[in-house]
Amino acid sequence: MRIKEKLELSGAVWRLSFSALFKKPIIVLPLAIAAIINALGLTVLYYYPRRPFSILAGPILKYFHRAHYLHYPANFLFLDKLSNYLTLFLGIIFVSLLSGWMVYLISQQIRKETLKLAEGFKKALSRYLSLAAVWFVVIIFAFGFFKGEGVLFKKYFQEHLLLFGLNSGQMRQIIVYLNFVLTVMINTVFAFAIPAIILDGKGFFKSIIRSFGLMKNLFLPTFILILLPSLLNFPISLMKYNLPRLMIKFSPEVTLLILGLGIVITFVVDSIVLSAVTTLFILNKETEA
Amino acid sequence: MAGCGQEYAAEKEMWHAQKAVKEILANPEATPPGQFEVTANRFRAIIKKYPDWPDKIKAQWAIVELYIARKHYGQAEKELEKIIADYSDNKEVCAQAKAIIGSLYEMQHNWEGASIIYARLIKDYPQTSQGLAMPFYLASRYQKLGDFPKAAEAFTEAIKRYETVSKNGLTDKIKMTAKGLTVKARFALAVLYEKEERWPEALALLKKIMNEYPYSQEGLRIPLYIANHYQLKDDKVQAESAFNEAISYYQKIYGENKENPLGLIAINLESTGYFNQKNWEKAIETQEKIIKEYPKSPGIPLALLNMGIVYERELKDKVKAIATYQRLIEKFPRSRLAQVAKKRVDELKVSP
Numbered sequence: 001m002r003i004k005e006k007l008e009l010s011g012a013v014w015r016l017s018f019s020a021l022f023k024k025p026i027i028v029l030p031l032a033i034a035a036i037i038n039a040l041g042l043t044v045l046y047y048y049p050r051r052p053f054s055i056l057a058g059p060i061l062k063y064f065h066r067a068h069y070l071h072y073p074a075n076f077l078f079l080d081k082l083s084n085y086l087t088l089f090l091g092i093i094f095v096s097l098l099s100g101w102m103v104y105l106i107s108q109q110i111r112k113e114t115l116k117l118a119e120g121f122k123k124a125l126s127r128y129l130s131l132a133a134v135w136f137v138v139i140i141f142a143f144g145f146f147k148g149e150g151v152l153f154k155k156y157f158q159e160h161l162l163l164f165g166l167n168s169g170q171m172r173q174i175i176v177y178l179n180f181v182l183t184v185m186i187n188t189v190f191a192f193a194i195p196a197i198i199l200d201g202k203g204f205f206k207s208i209i210r211s212f213g214l215m216k217n218l219f220l221p222t223f224i225l226i227l228l229p230s231l232l233n234f235p236i237s238l239m240k241y242n243l244p245r246l247m248i249k250f251s252p253e254v255t256l257l258i259l260g261l262g263i264v265i266t267f268v269v270d271s272i273v274l275s276a277v278t279t280l281f282i283l284n285k286e287t288e289a
Numbered sequence: 290m291a292g293c294g295q296e297y298a299a300e301k302e303m304w305h306a307q308k309a310v311k312e313i314l315a316n317p318e319a320t321p322p323g324q325f326e327v328t329a330n331r332f333r334a335i336i337k338k339y340p341d342w343p344d345k346i347k348a349q350w351a352i353v354e355l356y357i358a359r360k361h362y363g364q365a366e367k368e369l370e371k372i373i374a375d376y377s378d379n380k381e382v383c384a385q386a387k388a389i390i391g392s393l394y395e396m397q398h399n400w401e402g403a404s405i406i407y408a409r410l411i412k413d414y415p416q417t418s419q420g421l422a423m424p425f426y427l428a429s430r431y432q433k434l435g436d437f438p439k440a441a442e443a444f445t446e447a448i449k450r451y452e453t454v455s456k457n458g459l460t461d462k463i464k465m466t467a468k469g470l471t472v473k474a475r476f477a478l479a480v481l482y483e484k485e486e487r488w489p490e491a492l493a494l495l496k497k498i499m500n501e502y503p504y505s506q507e508g509l510r511i512p513l514y515i516a517n518h519y520q521l522k523d524d525k526v527q528a529e530s531a532f533n534e535a536i537s538y539y540q541k542i543y544g545e546n547k548e549n550p551l552g553l554i555a556i557n558l559e560s561t562g563y564f565n566q567k568n569w570e571k572a573i574e575t576q577e578k579i580i581k582e583y584p585k586s587p588g589i590p591l592a593l594l595n596m597g598i599v600y601e602r603e604l605k606d607k608v609k610a611i612a613t614y615q616r617l618i619e620k621f622p623r624s625r626l627a628q629v630a631k632k633r634v635d636e637l638k639v640s641p
Contacts, residue, residue: 072300
């Protein structure tokens, strides 16, 4: 497939997937539930410096020499870190399952079948372990990748950039941009694992291999399908990077607003990406058949 | 440690009130008068709402700060007296409040009133950090006001007081603080004598510090200080002798303390001696020794920069200057001095 054809494919997939979403918005119910769970989790975390949560949080933070995070406004900086961990944890436990559910619903809509919510949920539940395992592997992979990126950056690039006159703040910003692109690339190579589990009935290991295998022909269209909607997340990433400054300029509570907005935008982006990727998977499958 | 809803709420209100204070203090003249009182009342509300909050004194200090910014010194003094009454069992807080009251008098150019307050502070809270610092401060103020006889008398009085506290202080920390202040006060008195052209007395005092406190900050500086005195007086013979004596002294300390931080301090002072003597080759040689023996020292970037400047400006050796600057840039690219070195290299490369 030539590049032009790949780009046209991305366009066609979007048309189909957006059409599916607009015709049957109930498809996004699973990720809407995921967003609500995330929001509830964030709310609980917000209260960690106060009773009764501080009864548990206090000794733990003191043990790790982080007792200052029990105080205002340092708790908001910690809230940002905590919400990242929460997202990862909820991702493995809940979002993996809910994503699988949504993939099933999208496939029903694309194939013009009647949507069966309960059936989709049962299907995802039956594949829960594989779904959670894939999610876990992606997190570990991403974690290792970012750690390695940090080490390589420090070892090979940082000194050269310093000589160009860039200060440490500017270099951290470069890392934010780099991380964004890397995140999209990681999501791209693993994009078809969940559809492979739900729609092809593959196990966790084979679904990853299937996803990698599809990258041979589908890397560019998949990358575009993930990159463009993900750009909506970028302003949130930049705001999180500037959180201390924003807290002083406005109020520490602005953190909650940014994190809440992040949950909403993640819901929108993930809905678009998941439906597009699933649509592409189905179209490719039909082509292969 | 388990956290308290009240404490968190107090911190939150305090943060927002302090933000308002920062905005006022950024430009107090432009702040409408009513806004001072509104902000002060926010802190009063915090104190009233959270009487058991351990950090409520921060709110009280903030009110004082506001009145000082508004130049309402009388009101500020009243608030400070309130703090002294509320925290009468906390001597450190009371001493700090008293010290600020003294400074309020100074702000109103009422030195007589201030000195009475400070004397009272020394009497009532002698073994607090303010109580210990105050005798030295008083003597320094007399010196700044040009009243040298009073300053000398105050320094002598301070030295006696510190020597007593360094033996009989309530805690080891107070004794150590008093010991440090003894050295500072003696050194300041020596400097005062020097200014009054009483060099023999100054020299005697300096030698005494060197003998009794050889490894104190002042004690270590004294050999160079003496040499610089003769250099400033244009007494070349005495200066040369004093520099040589200082350098030998530092070489001895370095030889005995190579493995500990004192060795590094000594060799740095030796290098300073060569710099002051304008003995550039020896100065560079010593700097190279520091870089070799103490490669992890935070002073290495500055050492390299100084060497580069000496090559450039004193020895007029452009090639070695560039090479030294490049060493700094390559070894410490993240240092701000590397940016300075880079500019020097760029200028040297284009200069004839």
